[in-house]
Amino acid sequence: xxxxxxxxxxxxxxxxxxxxxxxxxxxxxxxxxxxxxxxxxxxxxxxxxxxxxxxxxxxxxxxxxxxxxxxxxxxxxxxxxxxxxxxxxxxxxxxxxxxxxxxxxxxxxxxxxxxxxxxxxxxxxxxxxxxxxxxxxxxxxxxxxxxxxxxxxxxxxxxxxxxxxxxxxxxxxxxxxxxxxxxxxxxxxxxxxxxxxxxxxxxxxxxxxxxxxxxxxxxxxxxxxxxxxxxxxxxxxxxxxxxxxxxxxxxxxxxxxxxxxxxxxxxxxxxxxxxxxxxxxxxxxxxxxxxxxxxxxxxxxxxxxxxxxxxxxxxxxxxxxxxxxxxxxxxxxxxxxxxxxxxxxxxxxxxxxxxxxxxxxxxxxxxxxxxxxxxxxxxxxxxxxxxxxxxxxxxxxxxxxxxxxxxxxxxxxxxxxxxxxxxxxxxxxxxxxxxxxxxxxxxxxxxxxxxxxxxxxxxxxxxxxxxxxxxxxxxxxxxxxxxxxxxxxxxxxxxxxxxxxxxxxxxxxxxxxxxxxxxxxxxxxxxxxxxxxxxxxxxxxxxxxxxxxxxxxxxxxxxxxxxxxxxxxxxxxxxxxxxxxxxxxxxxxxxxxxxxxxxxxxxxxxxxxxxxxxxxxxxxxxxxxxxxxxxxxxxxxxxxxxxxxxxxxxxxxxxxxxxxxxxxxxxxxxxxxxxxxxxxxxxxxxxxxx
Amino acid sequence: xxxxxxxxxxxxxxxxxxxxxxxxxxxxxxxxxxxxxxxxxxxxxxxxxxxxxxxxxxxxxxxxxxxxxxxxxxxxxxxxxxxxxxxxxxxxxxxxxxxxxxxxxxxxxxxxxxxxxxxxxxxxxxxxxxxxxxxxxxxxxxxxxxxxxxxxxxxxxxxxxxxxxxxxxxxxxxxxxxxx
Numbered sequence: 001x002x003x004x005x006x007x008x009x010x011x012x013x014x015x016x017x018x019x020x021x022x023x024x025x026x027x028x029x030x031x032x033x034x035x036x037x038x039x040x041x042x043x044x045x046x047x048x049x050x051x052x053x054x055x056x057x058x059x060x061x062x063x064x065x066x067x068x069x070x071x072x073x074x075x076x077x078x079x080x081x082x083x084x085x086x087x088x089x090x091x092x093x094x095x096x097x098x099x100x101x102x103x104x105x106x107x108x109x110x111x112x113x114x115x116x117x118x119x120x121x122x123x124x125x126x127x128x129x130x131x132x133x134x135x136x137x138x139x140x141x142x143x144x145x146x147x148x149x150x151x152x153x154x155x156x157x158x159x160x161x162x163x164x165x166x167x168x169x170x171x172x173x174x175x176x177x178x179x180x181x182x183x184x185x186x187x188x189x190x191x192x193x194x195x196x197x198x199x200x201x202x203x204x205x206x207x208x209x210x211x212x213x214x215x216x217x218x219x220x221x222x223x224x225x226x227x228x229x230x231x232x233x234x235x236x237x238x239x240x241x242x243x244x245x246x247x248x249x250x251x252x253x254x255x256x257x258x259x260x261x262x263x264x265x266x267x268x269x270x271x272x273x274x275x276x277x278x279x280x281x282x283x284x285x286x287x288x289x290x291x292x293x294x295x296x297x298x299x300x301x302x303x304x305x306x307x308x309x310x311x312x313x314x315x316x317x318x319x320x321x322x323x324x325x326x327x328x329x330x331x332x333x334x335x336x337x338x339x340x341x342x343x344x345x346x347x348x349x350x351x352x353x354x355x356x357x358x359x360x361x362x363x364x365x366x367x368x369x370x371x372x373x374x375x376x377x378x379x380x381x382x383x384x385x386x387x388x389x390x391x392x393x394x395x396x397x398x399x400x401x402x403x404x405x406x407x408x409x410x411x412x413x414x415x416x417x418x419x420x421x422x423x424x425x426x427x428x429x430x431x432x433x434x435x436x437x438x439x440x441x442x443x444x445x446x447x448x449x450x451x452x453x454x455x456x457x458x459x460x461x462x463x464x465x466x467x468x469x470x471x472x473x474x475x476x477x478x479x480x481x482x483x484x485x486x487x488x489x490x491x492x493x494x495x496x497x498x499x500x501x502x503x504x505x506x507x508x509x510x511x512x513x514x515x516x517x518x519x520x521x522x523x524x525x526x527x528x529x530x531x532x533x534x535x536x537x538x539x540x541x542x543x544x545x546x547x548x549x550x551x552x553x554x555x556x557x558x559x560x561x562x563x564x565x566x567x568x569x570x571x572x573x574x575x576x577x578x579x580x581x582x583x584x585x586x587x588x589x590x591x592x593x594x595x596x597x598x599x600x601x602x603x604x605x606x607x608x609x610x611x612x613x614x615x616x617x618x619x620x621x622x623x624x625x626x627x628x629x630x631x632x633x634x635x636x637x638x639x640x641x642x643x644x645x646x647x648x649x650x651x652x653x654x655x656x657x658x659x660x661x662x663x664x665x666x667x668x669x670x671x672x673x674x675x676x677x678x679x680x681x682x683x684x685x686x687x688x689x690x
Numbered sequence: 691x692x693x694x695x696x697x698x699x700x701x702x703x704x705x706x707x708x709x710x711x712x713x714x715x716x717x718x719x720x721x722x723x724x725x726x727x728x729x730x731x732x733x734x735x736x737x738x739x740x741x742x743x744x745x746x747x748x749x750x751x752x753x754x755x756x757x758x759x760x761x762x763x764x765x766x767x768x769x770x771x772x773x774x775x776x777x778x779x780x781x782x783x784x785x786x787x788x789x790x791x792x793x794x795x796x797x798x799x800x801x802x803x804x805x806x807x808x809x810x811x812x813x814x815x816x817x818x819x820x821x822x823x824x825x826x827x828x829x830x831x832x833x834x835x836x837x838x839x840x841x842x843x844x845x846x847x848x849x850x851x852x853x854x855x856x857x858x859x860x861x862x863x864x865x866x867x868x869x870x
Contacts, residue, residue: 013847016854020828022835051861052829058810059829064731065717070739074713074746075706 010034015041019048067441069474076532233526233563236519243514243540245533245547246315246556248502249473250495251461251485253279256643257675258464258487260682266643270469273529273640274558280636280672281499282555282629284316292507293317293550297597297616300626302561303634303660304641304652309562309618312630313515313597317507320552325505326421327363328380332409333394334429336371340396343487344463348428351460351492352391356384358500366412369394370405380416406446413455422504423455424481430463431472447479448546454605456506456549460495461485480509480549498670502551508601510547510609513558514540516596521565521618528559528637540600543609550601557633562594564618594618632664632673639680642687654684705749712757713742716831720765723830727769737768759841762831766823809867813860821856824849 010031017023018031035041066074234242252275259266287294294316302308331352339345359365365387366380378390409425417423447457457479459472476483482503484495495503512535517525527534539545550556593615600609623631638657641650658680665673720741724734741764745752752760814822820842827838835853839846 012858013850013854016857017835017850020853022850048857048861051857051864055810055814055825055857055860056829059814059826060719060722062722062725063718064721064725064735066721066735066739066742070735071713071717074739074742075710 015045016048019045019052069441069444069471073470233524233561235524236517236522240517240519241514241537241540242517242525242527242560243512243535243537244527244530244558245535246511246513246550246558247274247530247533247548248278248550248554248556249275249476249483250279251275251469251473251483254485254487254491255461255469257679258485260679260686261487263686265683265686268644271640271643272532273637273644274531274533275529276640277529277557277559277633277636278555280632280676281670282314282316282557282633283666284314284555284629287316287318291318291612292601292603295597295599295612295614297595297614298621298626298630299562299594299616299618300621300630301623303623303631303656304638304650305561306623306651307567309564309594310630310634311560311562311595311616312633313513313558313560314629315511315550315556315599317502317550317552317554317556320501320505320507326418327359327504328413328416328418328421328423329364329504330366330368330380330409330412330416330425332368332370332405332425332427333377334371334427335369335394335396337396338430339463341463344430345394345396347462347486347489347492348460349391349394350489351428351486351496353388354489354492355496355500356387356391358497359384364416364418366409366416367391367394368405368409368412371396374405374408376408376412380412406443410446410450410455413450414453417454424458424504425450425455425479426458426460427475428460428462429472430461444474444478447475451478451480456480458503459483477546477548480506482549482551494670494672499551499553502554505552506549506604507552507554509549509604510543510545511550511556511599511601512540512545512547514598514600515560516598517562518591518593518595519565520591521594523563523565523567525560525562528561529640530558540598543602543607559633559637560595592617628664628666630664631660632666635661635664636676639676639683643683654680654688658684708754709742709746709749712745712761716758716761717742719831720761723762723826724765724769726826726830727766728772733772734769737765737772740768741765756837756840758831758833759837762827762833763841809864810860813863814856816863817856817859821852821859824852825856828853 014023014027014031018028018035023031035045065071249272252270252272255270256266256276259270285294285296296314296316297311298314299309299311302310333345333348335345339348356365361384362382364380364382365378366376367378367387367390369375369377377394378387381387406425409427413423413425451457457476458481459476459479461469461472461483462485473483484491484503486492486495514537533548535545535547548556595616597614597616599612599614601612602609635657638652638660641652642654642657658677661673661677661680665677668674717738720738721731721734724737725731728734728737741761744764745757745761814825817825823842824838827833827841828835833841835846835849838849838853842849844852
């Protein structure tokens, strides 16, 4: 029997489909019946089945999934995504198509509408230039209709200018074309208006095009930020506990500053409010009784919603006498081609030279470089002139033979290990982790294991365009270290010279905070910032759960916005009808305490945690009665909220933030706070001109 | 304030849950599928991460019951982009051309008979592109003929044809090697 012609009613494809469980039940029944009648086909079917099984086994070999980091990034990304995001796009394109055929009047009206939208949409004007390149390829864009537009606007855009005409709400006509950044164009008369409308349609199409280009370029757009949803308000009766890990990272502020200085609005997820607040050194009381740090809690009026209260938890790490500690530092430096830019490797070298000035005679330094391959550029030594020469000779593009850079770095750290000293690998990179370990999860676990042996890891991010923000933050967390972003020599001075102690000397690790709110006083609350540091309440007492570290002299500030019970005419949620809510039934009405802050930490070489508790009452301070430090921290938070757009229903304005910052500026010996005020002005200019 | 927050969290789990399930179900098949194109696990992971990143951006834009064809189509496109970006596509294309010609040679010619496993892969690599793709979507992705037809933009009947002929060709060559 010829197997390729099993039966007049059965095609050979159907037999294969049958083996593969394809076809509707009816079809399958038919074939089964046909096979009954053709026992000679049994071996043919079995043969195909065996082969398919062998093929399936072979092709499905390997159980590799995404790395833990990739998965958690994806899951968190989705948790914060709005599903309407994409579906809105297609109709918008269609609208542009329709616009091409409607008359001038319609153009005018729609143009005005689009002009308004446009102003809102352009957040990074300079990117329009790249879009213009894309537009040449796009058929859907009415490019021929606006030949002059491209040249003209591009000229402006190149300089970072955007036209944003304002519409007179009464007359419905453009009465006052507002031109930002002093671009002067006279716009009058219907013809010109129509012209503008046409142009804006072009721009609109460009923007849509840009979005889809950006979408298709997702993997190539090389700066990566983890999406962080903002914390929401929690009802004290159902969620009396708020738990989070402290965070001493400052990278986000420096990165935001870089964006603003480049005249661009930072992406929302690049703004981590906790890091805005903690970028600044605060003048908190030093801890007493030999404790590694002190905890202080203050409550005053919330500046953006005066009827709410703002609680500030201030933690101050003890200063250490620098001479008591010897350092064993290993710099793991990315010298790949991408590090050539002046704000990368050259800045790394200058930064390291600055750090060297602060080192003592018995401190040890080693340097390991990595690019395509990795090598030890300097064996661990305390000879300052050798170190200086090695730093000087670092060169982008150069590489030496060797195994994984990170392993080499840890080897060097182990070799020069100083008991009771600082043992730390400091990774300097623009985002390339080609350090010789194949997967991100492997790298994370290696770093965590090494941290247990006493060698911590800090990450210094440099440059732009390739920044893997979240990955760097994660690595530093795993390595019990901190993550700083160095955008300038002055930032290098801050991190490596002025705050060298807190950068290098860890005085407590796995520091967690749990706040218990008193439902008799607090109706609901929200933690401002620290969104990606929130922990489950059970994690607080679990000493195996990793958390943030605190360095010598470091201060950490966290803010809670609190809705007092007295404000609530009616409870957020009515009492349950069918069950007694126990905590509510046993309210300690006698307690006038607002909240209790509990803090757990471990000494750097300990495995068991210690507990600190502070109970807090609200003395009803107004904002003007609060301390300058309190107001400045609130200003930093407000700045972040405004940049992230989390200000709905509040009285938060750029003016208010500016005033708050000025009133809390204080002495500002290093000038960080003055710079902050200038940044507020820059951000305001960028955001409000949209 | 609280009420608004609640409403968001109520609607959120649906899409988040859908995303989570899709990730669970297709993560590994997609990586195996991508590996067929790029060869390196790290690259395959990056590609698949990117596929899910897109999915998260387009949740609501992709119909739930057409998710599989969508995922594997995007995955293939990303893999192709990746190869193009790394200038490896040229060689791949040449290979494919050679292979399609070599399929007319004596079955099994030039194949090593070391182990069945790698032999099967080599046989698959020698199939014409469409047959190979259909078989990968069936065996690695576990898609139905209907889903494959959507992913490959062809008819269900044609999918049946492609898979049948691919399997038959491979099977014949495999037996020929066994007999040799």
